[in-house]
Amino acid sequence: MESFTFPLDISELPSTLSPLLRTVQSFPVLPMLKPSSVPDGVAAVLVLLSALGYMTRGRMWDKPDPYYKVWFERPQLEDGASSSKGAITRNVAQRLEESDYQAVIFWGSQSGTAERFAETLGRECHTRFGINALVADISDYDAESIAELQEKHFAIFLLSTYGEGDPSDNAAGLWDWIKRIKGQATKLKSLRYLAFGLGNSNYKYYNRVLDVVVDALDAAGATPLMPPQRADDAEGATEEDFQSWKDDMFALLRGMGYEQKTVAYQPTVSVEFVEKVHSENDGPVHQVSVHHQQTSLNSAIFPLPVRNSRELFTAGDRNCIHTELDLGNSDLVYKTGDHIGVWPCNPDEEVERLLETLGLSGRRQDTITIAALDDSAKPKVPSGSTLEAALRHHLEICASVSRKTVFDLAQFAPTPEAETMLTRIGQDRTRYEQFTSSTHITLARLLQLSSPLEPWTALPLSFVVENLLSLQPRYYSISSSSVISPRRIALTALVVNKEVADENKSTIHGLTSNYLLSASKLPLNTKVATPTFQHTSTTGGEGGTVFAHVRKSKFKLPITSSTPLILIAAGTGFAPFRAFLAERAKLHALGKPVGRMLLFFGCRSPHSDYIYREELEKLQETLGDKLRIITAFSRDGNNKRVYVQDRVAEESETVLEMLSAGANMYICGKASMAREVDAKLEEAVAQQKGMKESEVKNWTDGLKKRGKWKADVWG
Incomplete structure (x- = not known):
């Protein structure tokens, strides 16, 4: 090592760098570092400052917060509370003894x-x-x-x-x-x-x-x-x-000797109307759940404009929509394979029906306050909401009513006939099941049916809030790739409408799928009247705005793009595979090595509900022999119904060969379909490899533990 001075005139440098350069002019450096120009001198100063910053981090700057751990500790007592027994114990036997449980x-x-x-x-x-x-x-x-x-x-x-x-x-x-x-x-x-x-x-x-x-x-x-x-x-x-x-x-x-008491209704929350003068400066209506928490798995909820919606079915009386949610400048991010949680609102018809049967139509815009009267009670509605906002955005008013709720409602019935009807249904499981199997019963419809002429003015609002569930998000597999479309989330939704065999031929409308259809502003394929929803308008006029959050998933592509893939889907279960294939096709177009892919896809008919067919044909052209598509149609105009699990059984030799060669297998769709696929593959491996039942179980469990066999299924 030797020392030298920079052969530069300090006056040539910016004034802010001159003192720094004086400090290092005699600093020992390697002989080969001979700055001879102003840029070289500045670069040398920056290198030395970076090294100094690195060595002093944590001692002179960016010191760790000694109380950082407090953010991750679970509070066991209220702020400022004290107890003669100290912190609440983690020994449950001790807790029962101490508190006389x-x-x-x-x-x-x-x-x-x-x-x-x-x-x-x-x-x-x-x-x-x-x-x-x-x-x-x-x-x-x-x-x-x-x-x-x-x-x-x-x-x-x-x-x-x-x-x-x-x-x-x-x-x-x-x-x-x-x-x-x-x-x-x-x-x-x-x-x-x-x-x-x-x-x-x-x-x-x-x-x-x-x-x-x-x-x-x-x-x-x-x-x-x-x-x-x-x-x-x-x-x-x-x-x-x-x-x-x-x-x-x-x-x-x-x-066991415990005496059962007849108990009058005791609310766990109080719900009161309060005087409030509304003005043009009032804030937005409470639309976001009070229960949702941002966690390592779930993002916060964001309002997202609907863009680029289109119908995927080419015939028939059903709708299946592709719609995209614009992330814009929000902080929301996603990764290929994640889920989108859509927070719906209740349709106008059910909100109106419930307000009318409660005799509260005139108080829809009145503000309510909600307070817990019981330690275990968790408010489902934010205090300060209007009554209409509570029923539209926070409570599951479209859900069916439990037998217990039917029985408990009888005590508030406006007529003796209504009380008798509800008591009989609520006391008898068989009668309740017969009643609900032939009638679509929401809370409002039950109140209306049992007392068509008299409103339920004696029914406390606290009872309504307690007995209705909190409105929950519905999850969809994201059908876009974050690599190709980082600021747009695509989702694929079958619009569900189930007919009920009652005298009115009523229909149970899938809440969130119809909500998305309404937001997309697409025409209806069904002849059945569909619900209407309130939507926040967006700029551009393409559609409404929906509230949504992202939930992380383990349903991910392998890190190595050359890993072979087996993709098994029926219906809208194809959604995440649309993203997988698009991402692989992009890598292939860029000259990256891409593994062999085998796609099984099942639907009713190639002429009506073969979703994304044109996209798949283009992907086939792009990927060539890297992609093989095997279809199964259950209603293709012939007597034989073929399901995706049947095709998997026919191609089991190829599937097992690919799994042995290190392929990743993914199944997406209904749980019943996934269960059938599992059974077909387990039967095939038992026959082809001569395995016993316990050996087959160890084989499948091993693949699942190593992440080589993944399923994303529902109900």
């Missing part, structure tokens, strides 16, 4: 249904039987402490199953503990429990979480107070299945 209701929930059931059950245990029950998010407590529960207590498990027989995210700790205690016969000898599972029989691993947990508890010596029961959402029976299980549980409690 008689039971604990654990919930494991992915979508919120099990959590809602647990809160309802906790309130009813207290009001009907005087049982003080702790309603507990399983993740709030150490699962190991369940083993310490005393025999005087009992536990209730409400557990959901989703995906490939997976537990909910908040039940991960319980799941790990259950696996550890399996076979320890005396581990839980003092535990008494009841269990109810939430699942869908269209999925391969229907209620697997409940089965695994119950088997492990029994094997470890726990005592079931009654056999476990299961909800089946395949036919939309979850609410009724829960009600039936709850009836059995209440009968059990009566048999």
Whole structure:
């Protein structure tokens, strides 16, 4: 090393750099660094400053915040609150002892249904039987402490199953503990429990979480107070299945010596009208859910203009729309394979019907305040909304009404005839199922049907808010590639309209699909009158604005573009594969290596609902022998119905060969279709490789764990 001075006149440099250059003029540098011009000198200064900044980061600047971790800690007490017992314990047995609880209701929930059931059950245990029950998010407590529960207590498990027989995210700790205690016969000898599972029989691993947990508890010596029961959402029976299980549980409690009381309605929220003078300067109507939270998986909700909508079906009386949501200058980003959650609003007809039956049409624009009267109550409507906004944007007024709600409504009936009708339906499951199978029953339609002449003026608004679910988003697989279309999200939606076999030949309209059709301003293919919706207008006049957020997905293309792909879809399940193929075609056009792709696509007919057919033909031209398309048509004018799983069975040798060569397989569509595809492939691998049932299971599980076999399916 040797030192030297820059052979530059400092006066030639900008005044801001002169002091810096004086500092480094005698700095030791390598002999080959001989700046001889002003740009070279400036470059040398910048290099030295960068090095200095790098070495002093964290000591002289950008120091870590010592309290940064607080942002990720879960608060267990209210701000400023204190307790003589210190922080709330994670030992559930200790919590029950300290707070004089008689039971604990654990919930494991992915979508919120099990959590809602647990809160309802906790309130009813207290009001009907005087049982003080702790309603507990399983993740709030150490699962190991369940083993310490005393025999005087009992536990209730409400557990959901989703995906490939997976537990909910908040039940991960319980799941790990259950696996550890399996076979320890005396581990839980003092535990008494009841269990109810939430699942869908269209999925391969229907209620697997409940089965695994119950088997492990029994094997470890726990005592079931009654056999476990299961909800089946395949036919939309979850609410009724829960009600039936709850009836059995209440009968059990009566048999255990608990006295059941007849309880008058006790609201958990107060809903009041308040005086408010409206002016032109009032802010926008509350349209965004109070429950949605931005997380690592879910973005915030944004208003997105609808652009470039078009009809995909070429014949028939159904609609299937392609529409694009413009991200504009918003912070919303997505990746190929993600989901878009669309937040609909309720149609004008149902809003008007409910206001009229409640006798509140004249108060639609009056402001309401909502306050929780119970610790477990969570407001579904933001306080300060108008009554109309609450019914239009925040509550599921188009959903069917549960049997319990039918029965509870009877006490507020405006006529003796209405009370008798609702009581009879609410008390008898068979009568309720017959009634709902032949009649489309929303809350407004039920009130109107039971009392066509008298409005329900005695029905408290708090009852309406409590018994209607919060309006939820509907998720769609994004059908555009973020590489090709980073500021436009495309979605593909089949517009659902289901006819009901009642005397009025009424129709159940899919809420969000009809909402999107309305926003797209496309003509209707159906002859049935469709609902009308309010939309915020956008510039350009192409369509309305919808509220939406992005949910991250693991349904992703492999990092290496040369990885072969097997894509299996029926109907709108093709949506994410449109994005996958477009992205691969772009890479191929740029000269990048692209793996072999085998696409199975099923629909009714090539002449009516073969969606994106022209696009697929162009992709075939672009990709050549890299893409092979195999179609299955279930209503193609002949007697034989061919489904996508049949084509997979016919091509099973090719599919298994590609999987053995490292291909990634993706299935998208209805869960029943995916289950059939699984069965066909498992049968094929058993025959072709001579595997036993256990070996086949290990083979499929291995592919799924390595991310080589992925499914994105629904109901």
